[in-house]
Amino acid sequence: MDNKALLHVNNIHTFIGQFHILEGVSIHVPKGKIVAILGRNGAGKTTTLKSILGLTPPSQGSILFDGQELQGQRSFEIAALGIGYVPEHRAIFRDLNVSENLKIAERKKGDLARKEAFIFDLFPDLKRLIQLQGDHLSGGQQQMLAIARALVPDNKLLLIDEPTEGLAPVLIEQMMAAIRQLSAETTILLVEQNFIVASQLAEDYVIIEEGQSVKAGKMADLVKDPATIRRYLEAA
């Protein structure tokens, strides 16, 4: 393991109820990079993110973040170490307005005031909608809010799950631009079903198949390897 790794997931196994969802996933996320988790539906990509956060705690294996072992810690403690989570399906809080959705993510008083300019620069729409209730936002706006929420505290790592799912092509472009802009500041672990999007954003990739990480490497190499893409990523 090289020293520049911010997150090192080492052979984790996760059960949900009696189902053995992850059967050995290892991921290496170097500092400052975007790493994409690829794989088919139901492969265990989302569970991997949730396991890192302790929402579905792994029963085996180790997760090192910034030199600390996350295994055994509780979700809120893990998050407070500096991990932001952008869940799939844009899980923003529907009963809270945009401003409250951002405010709730503060870990210290004044987090939002400090980051406001940066966030509204990235997503100018949110400024206009600041008083609107979460469930009155469009899909794209909700996705922006979900990402913005993860930017409020100082996070060293962002876990972003399917940021472009169900968005119109124009919005996908916008979202990609935003994520690219973010990666200048922070490290990102991305789950992305859309290979075109993932290949343009990420520098490294990990492929998960049936709960196991089966392949990892440079995105530039994967793009030139149609056999691997067909084997693991195209609809079976």
Next chain:
Amino acid sequence: MTTLLQSFRKNRALWVTLLVLCITFLMAVRGLVDPIAEGGERYKNVVITILRGLSTGSIIFLVASGFSIIFGLMNVLNMAHGALFMIGAYVGWTMAVRPDTVVDAFTPLVLLSAGFTLLPFLDWSLQKLNLPKVAGGLLPWVGLILAIVVLGFAFPKYPITSWDVGSYEISPTNYAFAASQGQLVAPEPEGFAGISPLVGLGSIILGGILAAISMAGFAANRRRSGAGTGSTKESLPWKSFLIFIGLVFLGWIVYFFNTPISTFLLNIDTTWLFILAVLVAVATGVLLGALIEATLVRPLYETHLYVLMLTLGVSSIIIEVVRAIWGAPEFTMPRPSIFDGTGEGCPAESLGALIEHKCSTIQVLGGRVRTYNEIFIPILGIVVLITVWILLQRTRLGMIVRAGVQDSDMVKALGINVQRIFTIVFALGVGLATLGGVIGAPSTGLTTTLGDSLLINLLVALAIGGLTSYPGAAAGALIVGLLQQFIIKYGQIGIHIPFMDEPFKPTPPLVPAMTVLLMVVILLVMPNGLFGRKE
């Protein structure tokens, strides 16, 4: 206008249901108008019945709001909520009628709980010690048994001057009656039975510490088996020591000055006693709530059915404990003196006279309205409604609760200790229930079935309003309250039905039946209740 039309299209069922409810309400109101009386007096029955409905609804709301927030946030149907409401009534009664008993009981309870404030320290030491498996497994049980032995030795000898359920002269019923006449004579305080006070008080502190050791031991074993996880805190938790010493000190002070405090409390005005009773009842509720959450509910969160069974069990234990301490016969709680005047100028003719003479009743449109029941309780209900609403909408805690109701995992993922929020919300929810209990007690009296009937009412109210919706809890409680009082009123005057010679008089047993019937009808039309969210 267009937005109204849109809202109608989107929520057709809600609008139609509300319309039907309004029409029914207006028809019921119309039936109560007295055709013979003159002027405003024709509406006497209407006003009084609506005020009574507001009063009943307020009490239901106080309890239902806490229940609904707890369920929304934690998915826990707290079936003990009705019994805890009853605890509020009984504890409040004790403070209002026999403050000396509360003072007596204060010392041992504080000394006992002092032990539990050492929990953070005990957790820390157990993690440091890292006992071998056998010792770790035995420790909590040994602690528990020793605690029971020590407390079983000390508690029965502890002098708490209270009452005797078995003998009428010194029964709660008789004390309640004497208090309402202003002629209460509290029995002489006793001393420790056969042991020195030092041994008695010391044993109680020791018992608390042993019980805490047992709790910490169980928690450590849970951690070891991987069911719950926690991080090791490196520094010694000094703060818990300071709280421990503070509580022990407080307990001794109150023990030392027991008689002067009791005498003082027995001689102050009933309004002050009532305010103290409310505070004591709410504090008891908050502490009990936190205790139940931390010890019983928390280990079982993931299995909702077990929590349901557990709270049902807690409920019946509470009822039996109440029956053992206060006895089964019904008794009353005196109203605070500012709502209890009957002398000159009463019943009050105007609001000014009401405040001046502190009348127990006020003359409204030719009828008498009881100040405490029909004016104070609804006002308090509205005050709590607004306070909790502000708490939910304007504070960080409220924001986290609203977010957690929807998705508590996401709240955790933001770095918020949801576990702690759960405990706070559970404690506050139970505090609201005991508030309802103590406020309702002077109007309804105290019986050991108080909790059961309230639990049914609150479940019906929440089913009507929507289980996890705060406005729904208010609306449901209001509807149930009004419906009950209208039916009771119609039970007295009868409903004229065409082609029937005698007016139909609904009998009292019909009251709960009608509320359940209304619930069934509303749930058929709107399965999530009026304001519930479709999941």
